[in-house]
Amino acid sequence: MWDLLIKGATVVDPLNRIEAVRDVAIENGQIAEVGVDLPGGCARVVEDYTGKVLQPGIVDSHVHLGEMWGSPFGFKMLAMAGVTTCLDMAGPLDNVLKNIPTYGSGINCAILQFASPPFTFKTNEPSKEEMDALIDQSMKEGALGVKLLGGHYPLKPAVSSLLIKTALEHGAYIAWHAGTSEHGSNIEGMREAVELSQGNFLHLAHINAYCRGAIRPELEETKEAIELLLANDHIHCESYISPRNGTRLTCFENGKIQSKVTGNCLKRFGFTDDRDGVEAAFKANKVWAVYDAGGYSDLVTGEAGLKLWKEHNTDVGGSFNVNPPLPRVWLAEAKRPDGSFVVDAISTDGGCIPRNVILEQGLSLVKLGILTLSEFAAKTSLNPARMLRLDTKGHLSVGADADITIYDLDTQKPVATFVKGKTIFKNGKVYGSNGTVICTKYGEEFVKGLGINTLVVDPGKPVADRFVA
Template sequence: MWDRLLRGAHVVSPVNGYDGRMDVAIKDGRIAAVGPNLAGEAASVESLEGLVLMPGLIDPHLHLGSVFGSPYGTRMAALAGVTTCLDMAGPVADILAHAEETGAGINVAMLEGFSPEARFGTLSPTEAQMRGYVDEVLQSGAIGVKLMGGHWPLPLETCRSMVKIANEKNAYVAWHAGSQTAGSNLKGMIEVIETVKGMRLHLAHINAYCRGRVKSVREEAEEAARLLVENPSIWSESYVSPMNGTILTCDAKGEVIDHVTRTCLATFGLPPTAEGIREAIRKGVLFVVRDTGFISELIEGEEALRVWEEKQAAGEDSAGSFPVNPALSRFMLAQAKRPDGTFVVDAISTDGGCIPRNVAIAVGLSLVKFGALTLPEFVVKTSVNPARHLRLTDRGHLTEGAAADITVFDFERQCAMETIVAGKTVMKSGELFGHSIRFVTTAAGASVLREKGFETIEIDLTGPEPERFRA
C-alpha cells in the first residue's frame, strides 16, 4: 500500500533517464516506484495527465528576509514550484522569527550576509574576528556567508580573507561581485575570479555582470562564460528575469545608500538621490515592492511613489526592481556549455523569493520552447545541479528511496501546478497547504534549529565539489 500514486504525468528525471509518460508512487515521504502503468494500491491516487513532473525545483539564489521586501518569500517560492532554496543574505534571525507564521513547508538553506561594519564597527575586521563570525553563523543554523559586494562594497582584502576562512572551515561562501576597487559588473567579476583562484566559491547571478557597462552585452557574456570555463572551482547561477532586485533606501541627506541602486539610476541618466528615485518611478523604469500581507508584489506609477515615500518617511527599508537585465546575456548564459558538455553557468536561479520574480518555470520554459534547452536540460539546471552542489544527495532525481520532493507544471501555460515536499503537497493550483520551514543545515547548526522546533536536513560540505551533470 503506497501513500500516494501520481498517474500519467510526463516524467522528466535526467539522472534516471526518464522522459516520458509514467506513474510515480510515494511511501513515507520517499519515492517508492516509478514506471508506466504501475500496478499497486495507494491511499491517494491523483491523475496528472497532460502535466510534467520533475524532481523538486531547487532555487539556488533567492531572498527570504524582510529587508528585501517582505517575510513571505517561502510562500512565493512554493507558489512557483520551488521545493528547496538557498537564501542569499538572511538575516538568519529574521527568517527564523517568521518561519512558523509565514513558512510554506519548503526546505531552506540560509547564508548570512556579511556586514562587518554593523558587526564589528569596521570594514576591515581581524582574521580572528572573521573566524569567530563564521563559527557563529554556522552555529546559528546557516550553512555559510555571503559577501554583498554589489550592494555594500568591502575592501578586497576583507573579501579574500573571508573566502579563505570559509573554505578552511568547510562553510559555504558566496559573493555578489563588487568591492571598493571594482563594481558589480564584468570588471568586478574578473576581480573576484582573480582573488579566489583555486578556492571554492558560489559566484552569484552571472547575468548581473553582463549588462553592457564595460563592453557590449554579447562580449561581456562571452567573456563571463570563458572565465567560468577556465575556473571550474567556481559554481554559478544566473536568473532569467529582466528585472533586478535592490534596496531603495536613502540616508538623511537624500542620498541613495545601495550601490546597485546608484548604478541602475546612472544607467537611466538619473542622479543617485531621492529625487532620482522619484524620477525613475515616474518614468516607469523603477518598480516598488509592496507587502500585501500575504505575498509581495511589484507596483508602478503613482501608487509605487506613494508606497516608497511612506517607507522613507517612516525610516523603513524599501525594495524595488529595475528592468536592467538584457535578453541577450540571459539567453547566452542559460545555454552556454563547457567542452565536456556540462553547463558553464550551473543553474537557473531567480534572485526572487520575496522579490516578485520567481520565474524559473514561467520564463525558463520559454528557453525550452525556443530550442535553447531541452526539457531534461531544464531539469538539470533547476534541480540536478543545485541538488548536487548543496550536497542534497537524495534530491534532484527520482530514484527509489530518494526524497519525494516533486514539482508538477503545465508546460503549455508555463506555470507550476503542484509543489510536493517529502511526499506532501504544499501547493496545488495556486493554493498553499504547507507550514513552517524545514532547514537545510550543517552538523554545527542542526541541534540549535531542532531545539527551536524545526525539522532539519543535515548536509556535509567537506570534500571536493560533486561533478556537474551532463544531460
C-alpha cells in the first residue's frame, strides 16, 4: 500500500521530461511511482488535485531567517509561499537553529554563517587563522558553509579571495554578496568577485542586485553580468524578481549607516547616508522597516515606520524599491549556447523579509511566455537542488524524496506542499513543525542534539552539469 496517492494534477518534472496529467504515489517519504490513472485502492490516502500544477518542491536558494533581518517567522512565511527547502544566507547560525524547533514549519533549511565584520570578524582584514576558526566552528555547529556579506560589511579584496579558498579547503559551501572595501554591491563589485574567485566554486548571490544602474545604464550592466557568467562557469548563482531589496537600517553611535547597501540606497534616492537620511527617507515613503506583525513579518513606512525605527534604536531590517524590472526579466530568461540557464535559479532573498514571491511573481514569467512551466520548475527546484548537492531533491524520480509543491496557475498561489510525503502546507494553513537542517557530516551530531533532523550533504562534491530544458 502506498502512503499517499496524489491524483489529477499536471505534473511538471524537468529532469524526467514530464509535463502532463499524471498521478504521483508516495511511500516511506519517497516517490514510489509516477503514472497515468494509478489505482486509488493501492493507497491509504488519496488526494485529488485536478486542474492544479504539481512540481518537485520549490527550493529557494537565497533567504534570510535570522531575527536580525525581521522576525522569527521566516520558516512559516516560506512554507505559506510553497517552499519546501531553502538556503539561509547569513544566519546568525545560533539564532536560526534556536528557532527551528519552535518555528521551523517542517521545511528543509541549509544555513550559511555570515563571515563579516563587525559580527563574526573584528576587522575587515581577518587572519587565515581567524577564518579557519570561524569556518571550523560554524560547520561543527551545523552550518553548510559561510557567506561573505561584502555588499553590506566588506572585507579587503585579497582577504575576500583568501576566504573563498579557505572555505573550500574545509569542504564548506561558500557564497558571496559581492563587494569589498574597494568596490561596492554593483557591477564593479560583481566583476571583482568573479576575478577574486580565481576559478573556484562560488555561489554569487542575487545577480540582479548588481544591475541597478549604479555605474552604467542598467541594461548595460545586465549585459556585462551575463557575459561574466558565460565566461566563468565556475560561478553558480540566482536572481530574484521582487522590486524590493533587503538590508539593515542600523546606525553607528556617530550617526553613520552601518550597512554599505543601505548607504547606497539612501544616496540613490537623494538622501544622506546617515541617521538624518534614514529619517528623511521614512518621511518621503522611500524606505520600509521590517517588523513582527504577529506571526509574520510585514513592512511599514512613513511616520509609523520612523517611530518603529526610533523605538528600536535604529536596529531593524529595512527595504527599498531599488530593483528595476528589465534586468530581473532578462536575468531570468538568459541562456547559454547549450540551452542551460546563465543564472541557475530564481530566488527571493526573502524568508522573514516579506517578499517570498517565487510563485506570486515568477509564474507571471510563464504567463508572459518568457519561461515554460518546465523551465520555471528547473529554475525553482532542480537547479537550486543541484547547487546544494541535494541529489534526491528537485525531481520526481522513483526513490527521490517526496518533496512536492502544488499550485494554482490561475491565482499563482500554492495549494499544498509535502516534505518527504508529509503535509507541510494545505489550503492556507501550515501543518509542518520543527524542520530538517541540511549540513555536513561535521555538524550532524550537534544538530541532532538540538532535537532537529538532519540531511547530510557534501558541498565539496562537484556540482552536477547544468540542466538543459
